[in-house]
Amino acid sequence: MSRLQVVSGKGGTGKTTVAAALALALATEGKRTLLVEVEGRQGIAQLFETEALPYEERKIAVASGGGEVHALAIDAERALLDYLQMFYKLGSAGRALKKIGAIDFATTIAPGVRDVLLTGKACEAVRRRDKQGRFVYDYVVMDAPPTGRITRFLNVNDEVAGLARIGPIHNQAQAVMRVLKSPETAVHLVTLLEEMPVQETADGIAELKAAGLRIGNVIVNMVRPHLLDEAAVRAAAGDRRKEVAKALASTGVAAPTKLVGPLLDQAAEHAQRVELEREQRAVLTKLGLPTYELPLIGEGMDLAGLYRLAGDLRQLGEAFA
Amino acid sequence: MTLDAAVAPLDVDPLLDDPETRIIVCCGSGGVGKTTTAAALGLRAAERGRKVVVLTIDPARRLAQSMGIDSLDNTPRQVKGVEGSGELHAMMLDMKRTFDEIVEAHADADRARAILENPFYQSLSAGFAGTQEYMAMEKLGQLRARDGWDLIVVDTPPSRSALDFLDAPKRLGSFLDGKFIRVLMAPAKVGGRAGMKFLNVGMSMMTGTLGKLLGGQFLRDVQTFVAAMDTMFGGFRTRADATYRLLQAPGTAFLVVAAPERDALREAAYFVERLAAEEMPLAGLVLNRVHGSGAARLSAERARAAAENLEEGRIVDQQGGKAVDRGADAPDSSSPAAFEAHEAPQAPASAGATASSEPSQPSESSESTDPPEPSDPSATRSTRAPASMPAPTSAASATTVEQLTAGLLRLHAERMQVVAREERTRDRFTALHPEVPVAEVGALPGDVHDLAGLRAIGDRLAAGRAAT
Numbered sequence: 136m137s138r139l140q141v142v143s144g145k146g147g148t149g150k151t152t153v154a155a156a157l158a159l160a161l162a163t164e165g166k167r168t169l170l171v172e173v174e175g176r177q178g179i180a181q182l183f184e185t186e187a188l189p190y191e192e193r194k195i196a197v198a199s200g201g202g203e204v205h206a207l208a209i210d211a212e213r214a215l216l217d218y219l220q221m222f223y224k225l226g227s228a229g230r231a232l233k234k235i236g237a238i239d240f241a242t243t244i245a246p247g248v249r250d251v252l253l254t255g256k257a258c259e260a261v262r263r264r265d266k267q268g269r270f271v272y273d274y275v276v277m278d279a280p281p282t283g284r285i286t287r288f289l290n291v292n293d294e295v296a297g298l299a300r301i302g303p304i305h306n307q308a309q310a311v312m313r314v315l316k317s318p319e320t321a322v323h324l325v326t327l328l329e330e331m332p333v334q335e336t337a338d339g340i341a342e343l344k345a346a347g348l349r350i351g352n353v354i355v356n357m358v359r360p361h362l363l364d365e366a367a368v369r370a371a372a373g374d375r376r377k378e379v380a381k382a383l384a385s386t387g388v389a390a391p392t393k394l395v396g397p398l399l400d401q402a403a404e405h406a407q408r409v410e411l412e413r414e415q416r417a418v419l420t421k422l423g424l425p426t427y428e429l430p431l432i433g434e435g436m437d438l439a440g441l442y443r444l445a446g447d448l449r450q451l452g453e454a455f456a
Numbered sequence: 457m458t459l460d461a462a463v464a465p466l467d468v469d470p471l472l473d474d475p476e477t478r479i480i481v482c483c484g485s486g487g488v489g490k491t492t493t494a495a496a497l498g499l500r501a502a503e504r505g506r507k508v509v510v511l512t513i514d515p516a517r518r519l520a521q522s523m524g525i526d527s528l529d530n531t532p533r534q535v536k537g538v539e540g541s542g543e544l545h546a547m548m549l550d551m552k553r554t555f556d557e558i559v560e561a562h563a564d565a566d567r568a569r570a571i572l573e574n575p576f577y578q579s580l581s582a583g584f585a586g587t588q589e590y591m592a593m594e595k596l597g598q599l600r601a602r603d604g605w606d607l608i609v610v611d612t613p614p615s616r617s618a619l620d621f622l623d624a625p626k627r628l629g630s631f632l633d634g635k636f637i638r639v640l641m642a643p644a645k646v647g648g649r650a651g652m653k654f655l656n657v658g659m660s661m662m663t664g665t666l667g668k669l670l671g672g673q674f675l676r677d678v679q680t681f682v683a684a685m686d687t688m689f690g691g692f693r694t695r696a697d698a699t700y701r702l703l704q705a706p707g708t709a710f711l712v713v714a715a716p717e718r719d720a721l722r723e724a725a726y727f728v729e730r731l732a733a734e735e736m737p738l739a740g741l742v743l744n745r746v747h748g749s750g751a752a753r754l755s756a757e758r759a760r761a762a763a764e765n766l767e768e769g770r771i772v773d774q775q776g777g778k779a780v781d782r783g784a785d786a787p788d789s790s791s792p793a794a795f796e797a798h799e800a801p802q803a804p805a806s807a808g809a810t811a812s813s814e815p816s817q818p819s820e821s822s823e824s825t826d827p828p829e830p831s832d833p834s835a836t837r838s839t840r841a842p843a844s845m846p847a848p849t850s851a852a853s854a855t856t857v858e859q860l861t862a863g864l865l866r867l868h869a870e871r872m873q874v875v876a877r878e879e880r881t882r883d884r885f886t887a888l889h890p891e892v893p894v895a896e897v898g899a900l901p902g903d904v905h906d907l908a909g910l911r912a913i914g915d916r917l918a919a920g921r922a923a924t
């Protein structure tokens with residue numbers, strides 16, 4: 136199983152949630168995982184109900200069997216200043232660079248430089264070893280940018296090595312690419328069973344493949360239970376209304392005959408949605424990738440829900456790339 | 457879901473009809489329905505007689521196809537199939553093309569070519585996070601300058617945060633004609649100014665460092681780019697400022713779109729506060745994809761209890777009746793899981809299984825509120841023996857009425873849970889911002905991908921209340 140697990144997907148499909156659940160799931164039996172975020176949104180802190188994460192690795196959760204999840208919010212500006220410090224001993228000159236807008240330029244405007252810094256930090260954590268020579272983290276899970284930007288983000292080689300053809304940033308980009316394009320890395324795509332996310336998943340996979348990046352799994356998130364099939368709904372809406380009213384009456388609910396109409400309307404909507412979901416599943420099947428489904432947590436997401444998703448992922452188990 | 461009396465409803469039609477309304481901006485975080493709302497508002501305004509252009513950004517493919525704007529030529533096209541006297545034009549933003557067009561419009565042919573071929577320009581125009589926002593503003597300015605429409609409806613890019621739409625243009629704008637660029641270009645000029653001496657000192661070290669870091673070629677590309685763009689810089693800032701003022705003008709109305717979810721509403725709240733700070737006119741909040749129920753008086757708990765009741769009745773019957781049939785049926789038909797995730801009906805029609813469910817409930821569970829009608833025993837018996845009467849489909853007859861009804865009840869319980877969660881989330885927002893008018897748009901069961909779907913959204917927007 137790859138040691139760098141990158142989680143992407145359309146905006147709002149559950150990248151942050153799935154990445155966190157995956158980090159928890161992988162941190163079983165004394166394993167240690169690092170969950171990193173790269174978009175400066177403090178999504179991890181919100182999810183784990185802790186204060187904002189500093190630019191520093193810290194333990195945020197324990198998993199079953201004594202495993203640990205650590206978290207890091209990578210900040211491109213800080214990463215660049217550290218980097219400059221390390222290689223050029225810039226000291227206070229760093230501040231001057233910042234004042235003039237050079238740091239801002241390098242981390243927000245210069246295309247790709249920001250990405251090299253962010254992916255570079257994640258790759259460093261993947262390769263880092265302790266004094267005994269063991270990996271410090273068994274897995275690094277990245278809450279990555281959305282599908283629309285993921286290929287550019289990971290394909291720093293083309294982006295930066297093309298622009299910065301020599302120099303340390305160029306070398307850094309090369310080193311990062313060696314990790315990202317190796318079996319050490321798998322990119323997972325989170326989707327919903329809706330037209331746009333599924334379409335974006337298909338497009339994203341094509342782009343990632345073209346760039347030579349390895350795709351892990353498709354994770355279908357927020358799957359709602361399928362409670363009634365279409366045939367049953369059709370029958371109910373047809374000539375079984377009276378029977379349904381009677382069955383309702385037998386349970387003791389008030390004014391059952393008035394409930395039948397609205398309940399059947401809801402069932403018809405449900406059936407329509409199930410049909411749409413079936414179409415989208417068929418599209419996903421054609422992608423030919425291992426696909427996993429995670430349920431919708433009906434009560435809304437909280438820590439308990441997150442641990443539940445982690446449990447589900449753990450059960451999906453070994454097969455997970 | 458109904459709104460509390462305290463929260464003002466958002467009246468969309470007066471806004472669309474008012475000739476003073478010239479620009480409507482739909483903003484909000486990604487995936488909440490900004491594009492859908494923008495297109496639906498545009499269509500509705502057109503069908504109410506106005507000449508409208510909708511600037512969409514990243515529309516769903518099928519929606520773009522149905523509006524005839526999937527060709528990406530970066531100019532508005534008239535949408536066919538619009539009813540009434542107005543007109544709807546629509547376009548899909550192509551950010552690179554928009555950027556290229558600005559360059560072509562403001563530089564002579566040779567210089568334009570030099571810029572367009574510059575590697576730094578190419579990656580800036582294709583992918584810098586913020587270019588899309590900037591170009592959306594540029595395009596809005598262009599559309600407004602043409603003055604060919606009564607109303608412009610603008611969608612905003614699928615930013616990671618709703619605020620990017622306001623901030624990114626400034627960021628890119630201040631880079632494009634900012635201090636840093638000047639410094640890169642002509643360090644002497646900058647250093648010559650009083651009080652900026654220290655920049656001059658840091659300057660050579662800085663270009664040196666950046667040069668080392670990024671590689672000299674990269675900096676040279678940037679410098680060539682900047683040199684070629686030089687005369688255009690003032691223009692960027694001027695236009696960005698003009699568009700910004702346009703957004704503050706009285707003819708502009710912002711609609712913040714959000715899904716009734718915690719994160720989306722948190723973003724919406726930030727945005728509402730930010731618009732107020734920027735003195736930009738907020739028309740209201742569109743709460744999209746809201747769920748309701750026509751049977752809201754039946755609570756989730758009662759529905760679930762009733763479903764269990766029906767399912768339990770069934771096992772009791774089966775155990776007392778024909779045990780053999782139970783083996784042929786789904787073995788776990790007593791648990792809710794039996795109703796989940798089965799594409800196919802659970803068992804072939806079996807007269808024994810269906811008949812055995814006939815004496816449906818222990819009588820103590822029926823409460824006195826029932827109307828008399830369902831107690832007619834002959835009706836019960838005849839409809840519960842599908843084997844003896846023509847069933848609508850063979851598949852349907854395999855599901856007993858208890859299973860079916862329990863399924864309906866569980867579906868309802870799930871729906872009520874969603875309704876309750878959405879209400880809690882919405883109330884948190886309205887408690888924070890009671891001054892913001894709200895329109896709720898019900899979730900359609902499927903995607904919105906044609907004019908009929910947009911019309912349905914428009915109707916719901918105008919009604920302001922989630923349909924049940």
Ligand SMILES: Nc1ncnc2c1ncn2[C@@H]1O[C@H](COP(=O)(O)OP(=O)(O)OP(=O)(O)O)[C@@H](O)[C@H]1O
Nearest residue numbers: 145146147148149150151152357430431432436719
């Ligand atoms: N399985 C689930 N069940 C219920 N709610 C979920 C589930 N997965 C995610 N959510 C909720 O959906 C919303 C979006 O999730 P999340 O923030 O993880 O998405 P994201 O892809 O990281 O979004 P963004 O693109 O904005 O970063 C959150 O409110 C989250 O709690």
Ligand SMILES: Nc1ncnc2c1ncn2[C@@H]1O[C@H](COP(=O)(O)OP(=O)(O)O)[C@@H](O)[C@H]1O
Nearest residue numbers: 486487488489490491492745898899900903904
């Ligand atoms: N009220 C609604 N009911 C059902 N589906 C909707 C509704 N509003 C939006 N959608 C669907 O949600 C998806 C995302 O909508 P879109 O308008 O593209 O979002 P955004 O522009 O905010 O990213 C589309 O597939 C659209 O058809």
Ligand SMILES: [Mg+2]
Nearest residue numbers: 150151178278
């Ligand atoms: Mg996220």
Ligand SMILES: [Mg+2]
Nearest residue numbers: 490491513514
């Ligand atoms: Mg959109």
